Amino acid sequence: MTPPARRAALRELLRAAELDALLVTDLVNVRYLSGFTGSNAALLVHAEDSADAEDRSRLCTDGRYVAQSAAQVPDLPLLIERACAQALVEAAGTDGVRRLGFESGHLTVDGHAALADLTAKKRDGVRLCRAPGLVQRLRAVKDEAEIEVIRAACAIADAAFAELVGTGALRPGRTERQVAAELDARMREHGAHGPAFDTIVAAGAHSAIPHHQPTDVELASCDLVKMDFGALHGGYHSDMTRTVVLGHPADWQRELYELVATAQRAGRHALHVGVEVADVDSAARTVITEGGRGEEFSHGLGHGVGLEIHEAPALAATGVGTLSSGMTVTVEPGVYLAGRGGVRIEDTLVVRPGAAELLTLTGKELLGL
Ligand code: ZN
Numbered sequence: 263m264t265p266p267a268r269r270a271a272l273r274e275l276l277r278a279a280e281l282d283a284l285l286v287t288d289l290v291n292v293r294y295l296s297g298f299t300g301s302n303a304a305l306l307v308h309a310e311d312s313a314d315a316e317d318r319s320r321l322c323t324d325g326r327y328v329a330q331s332a333a334q335v336p337d338l339p340l341l342i343e344r345a346c347a348q349a350l351v352e353a354a355g356t357d358g359v360r361r362l363g364f365e366s367g368h369l370t371v372d373g374h375a376a377l378a379d380l381t382a383k384k385r386d387g388v389r390l391c392r393a394p395g396l397v398q399r400l401r402a403v404k405d406e407a408e409i410e411v412i413r414a415a416c417a418i419a420d421a422a423f424a425e426l427v428g429t430g431a432l433r434p435g436r437t438e439r440q441v442a443a444e445l446d447a448r449m450r451e452h453g454a455h456g457p458a459f460d461t462i463v464a465a466g467a468h469s470a471i472p473h474h475q476p477t478d479v480e481l482a483s484c485d486l487v488k489m490d491f492g493a494l495h496g497g498y499h500s501d502m503t504r505t506v507v508l509g510h511p512a513d514w515q516r517e518l519y520e521l522v523a524t525a526q527r528a529g530r531h532a533l534h535v536g537v538e539v540a541d542v543d544s545a546a547r548t549v550i551t552e553g554g555r556g557e558e559f560s561h562g563l564g565h566g567v568g569l570e571i572h573e574a575p576a577l578a579a580t581g582v583g584t585l586s587s588g589m590t591v592t593v594e595p596g597v598y599l600a601g602r603g604g605v606r607i608e609d610t611l612v613v614r615p616g617a618a619e620l621l622t623l624t625g626k627e628l629l630g631l
């Protein structure tokens with residue numbers, strides 16, 4: 263979908279919410295709806311279903327981005343002001359907007375206070391209305407062009423990991439930080455803008471810490487090594503976790519791995535259009551609970567991936583809503599035995615009619631290196 267088509271889809275949500283317009287302050291949403299990638303901007307999208315809705319909508323950014331905004335957003339009127347949200351609230355008031363939605367999950371308390379002061383001073387009838395998550399709801403469903411970019415981001419991570427394993431970089435004596443730096447460098451060599459998030463390399467007992475930060479601890483023989491990483495490419499993220507053993511896996515390591523792998527398969531197979539997200543979590547969690555490790559699976563099953571590394575939908579026991587075709591999500595169960603080691607296996611997949619499409623193609627058999 264082009265930015266104008268995304269704005270048209272948003273208008274339908276705005277009308278359903280009985281809003282005259284939406285003030286978009288989350289820069290990721292600004293990018294999604296307009297194509298603009300600068301560091302200061304806001305967007306006003308009018309709700310009415312008419313030909314001039316686009317002419318009345320506008321992007322605001324500051325003087326540093328005059329040329330960039332004109333090039334990236336040729337199809338919307340541009341406003342150049344440093345205080346973008348304020349400028350757009352004023353413009354909305356002048357243009358007869360009454361119910362103005364704002365991104366209440368994003369705007370700070372101070373930011374909201376400044377806008378409320380402005381509308382009180384102007385007395386132009388603008389009412390600020392909480393409107394959380396509207397653009398996020400649209401972003402959760404990817405079109406084929408977006409999926410293609412995410413597929414490429416996943417392929418970069420796959421290629422980097424294959425090289426890491428193939429060149430023997432995972433061996434006793436190397437530190438967690440060295441391995442993480444090498445993964446990042448290899449992803450860049452394959453075209454990534456950078457890592458999608460701080461790469462996790464967790465060896466031995468550290469592998470039992472779900473979001474461990476790499477240290478100068480050396481990988482040792484018989485260690486479980488858990489690596490969680492992804493590529494940022496074309497603005498989109500990939501996300502994958504693999505856990506390997508340095509040497510011949512011990513029985514407890516093999517059992518732990520098999521349990522998590524079985525749960526991960528159950529989670530992947532539960533990804534169907536129309537399924538409640540909580541039921542996907544439960545499909546994988548049940549396997550681990552029945553294996554006696556329910557307490558040690560201490561996080562949700564997965565999350566949406568796109569312009570942000572974590573976005574809607576949340577695949578968790580507390581998640582609400584159902585899966586739609588085109589949602590791109592992770593499935594990442596883990597079991598963490600404090601002081602001993604942990605296993606997590608994570609893929610990025612696209613929900614499709616029928617079976618979900620796997621985007622992270624690195625194998626999931628237990629690697630003994
Ligand atoms: Zn991950």
Ligand code: ZN
Binds near residue numbers: 501592594608
């Ligand atoms: Zn993840």
